Amino acid sequence: MRLTAVQNDRAAGVLLATAVGDALGAGYEFTHPTPETRIDMIGGGLGPFAPGEWTDDTSMALAIAEIAATGADIGRGAGLDAVATQFRHWYATDPKDIGNQTRSVLSAAGPSAASMQARARSLSGRKGGNGSLMRTAPVGLAHLDDAGKCLASAHEISSLTHDDDQASEACRIWSFGIRHAVLHGTFDGVRLALDHLPRAAAARWAALLDEAETAATARVFGNNGWVVHALQAAWWAITHARAGGPEHLQEALELAVRAGHDTDTVAAITGGLLGARWGASAVPARWRRMVHGWPGYRARDLVRLGLHTAWGGSDDGRGWPATPVVDYAGYRTDRRATHPHDAGVLLGGADLLRAPDVDAVVSLCRVGPAPHAGEHVEFWMADADHRRNQNLAFVIDDAARTVRALRAEGKMVAVHCVEGESRTPAVAARYAVLLGRDPHDVLQAMPWAAPQPALWVAATTGAGRLVG
Numbered sequence: 358m359r360l361t362a363v364q365n366d367r368a369a370g371v372l373l374a375t376a377v378g379d380a381l382g383a384g385y386e387f388t389h390p391t392p393e394t395r396i397d398m399i400g401g402g403l404g405p406f407a408p409g410e411w412t413d414d415t416s417m418a419l420a421i422a423e424i425a426a427t428g429a430d431i432g433r434g435a436g437l438d439a440v441a442t443q444f445r446h447w448y449a450t451d452p453k454d455i456g457n458q459t460r461s462v463l464s465a466a467g468p469s470a471a472s473m474q475a476r477a478r479s480l481s482g483r484k485g486g487n488g489s490l491m492r493t494a495p496v497g498l499a500h501l502d503d504a505g506k507c508l509a510s511a512h513e514i515s516s517l518t519h520d521d522d523q524a525s526e527a528c529r530i531w532s533f534g535i536r537h538a539v540l541h542g543t544f545d546g547v548r549l550a551l552d553h554l555p556r557a558a559a560a561r562w563a564a565l566l567d568e569a570e571t572a573a574t575a576r577v578f579g580n581n582g583w584v585v586h587a588l589q590a591a592w593w594a595i596t597h598a599r600a601g602g603p604e605h606l607q608e609a610l611e612l613a614v615r616a617g618h619d620t621d622t623v624a625a626i627t628g629g630l631l632g633a634r635w636g637a638s639a640v641p642a643r644w645r646r647m648v649h650g651w652p653g654y655r656a657r658d659l660v661r662l663g664l665h666t667a668w669g670g671s672d673d674g675r676g677w678p679a680t681p682v683v684d685y686a687g688y689r690t691d692r693r694a695t696h697p698h699d700a701g702v703l704l705g706g707a708d709l710l711r712a713p714d715v716d717a718v719v720s721l722c723r724v725g726p727a728p729h730a731g732e733h734v735e736f737w738m739a740d741a742d743h744r745r746n747q748n749l750a751f752v753i754d755d756a757a758r759t760v761r762a763l764r765a766e767g768k769m770v771a772v773h774c775v776e777g778e779s780r781t782p783a784v785a786a787r788y789a790v791l792l793g794r795d796p797h798d799v800l801q802a803m804p805w806a807a808p809q810p811a812l813w814v815a816a817t818t819g820a821g822r823l824v825g
């Protein structure tokens with residue numbers, strides 16, 4: 358399905374923010390952080406997990422996304438079987454963490470989806486764990502062109518391990534909400550999904566969502582290993598975070614972790630919808646630099662898989678995100694200058710991606726993986742105004758703060774876009790503002806610079822907001 362620039366940003370944010378929430382919550386699992394507890398990617402928890410490492414929630418979501426990203430129909434037939442197989446592959450790696458219900462199914466089921474669903478049906482006792490909801494985010498992403506298929510796939514994939522009406526309903530609601538958020542940039546899809554449930558279930562979930570929106574504390578939903586409380590805790594976090602812009606993502610994820618108990622899962626569920634609403638560009642680089650996990654993936658892999666899932670397995674017109682090198686032949690990629698206020702920051706065009714004399718590259722345009730051993734931090738920024746950049750001021754500020762953080766680590770940094778003409782001078786100007794210097798000096802240092810007015814304004818105003 359062909360998406361707009363901001364829809365692509367939001368599609369790219371779904372798996373990324375799932376993983377970020379998961380990794381953020383991982384260190385607090387089965388605890389109840391106090392208001393004084395600082396929430397960060399501390400690692401530890403049940404794995405124990407490394408700081409920034411995601412858990413089974415994201416790993417299982419990626420197992421679904423790996424199949425969806427080939428363009429397969431994950432909701433039935435061979436595609437659903439492939440998802441089941443991918444779950445078994447993951448299980449065979451002896452994961453650090455796995456839900457009881459999921460283990461009971463994956464340890465005994467045959468290779469097909471039907472045998473997995475039959476095994477799930479055969480289990481006795483309580484079957485409404487949160488283990489299918491925690492991985493449902495890619496289902497919304499895989500069916501942007503068809504709401505009906507989204508709902509049907511959410512049910513079938515939930516049923517692979519969870520034979521439970523409420524688990525299925527929760528997956529349908531959340532997947533639909535994620536799909537809607539990518540397409541429309543609102544959280545309204547969560548409520549709209551109820552129109553597609555049986556009447557009694559819709560009334561029950563409407564009351565549960567009301568309860569989440571009005572509860573004074575998420576501790577009311579403390580039994581959040583149960584799918585109903587997990588969804589309510591996630592919805593509580595989203596509807597109680599106050600920030601009106603992209604910072605809402607960070608605030609709501611922190612609230613999700615503060616809900617306590619199954620912190621990684623509630624934050625992973627919350628993250629899937631937040632990423633769909635606010636986009637990859639709203640996920641701060643501080644977290645993107647850290648996040649990683651099975652099967653050896655980092656942030657850029659989550660963006661690639663998210664886009665391939667949304668695009669039915671295709672790349673864009675430049676072969677991105679699959680291509681190792683984006684071809685910018687015909688562009689002035691060889692421009693290069695030194696930041697007027699910091700000799701440790703190079704500024705220029707795409708040739709800087711291959712600069713041998715730097716320790717970190719900050720990319721502001723579409724590129725392949727950096728071909729050197731240094732760190733590579735990418736930012737989602739179109740060379741255009743707000744209409745193609747949902748979070749323009751946030752991204753420019755985040756990129757400049759990342760430059761500052763990398764410099765504080767003693768790294769020689771290169772900042773580049775395609776020609777170094779607009780995005781790079783904007784971020785360089787913001788870095789000047791962070792240093793308390795005159796951003797206009799950047800234009801002297803880069804005489805070819807011609808930043809888009811919207812980028813320049815975003816970079817050079819809002820200094821009153823600057824804290825930390």
Ligand SMILES: [Mg+2]
Pocket residue numbers: 412413414454621622
């Ligand atoms: Mg987990």
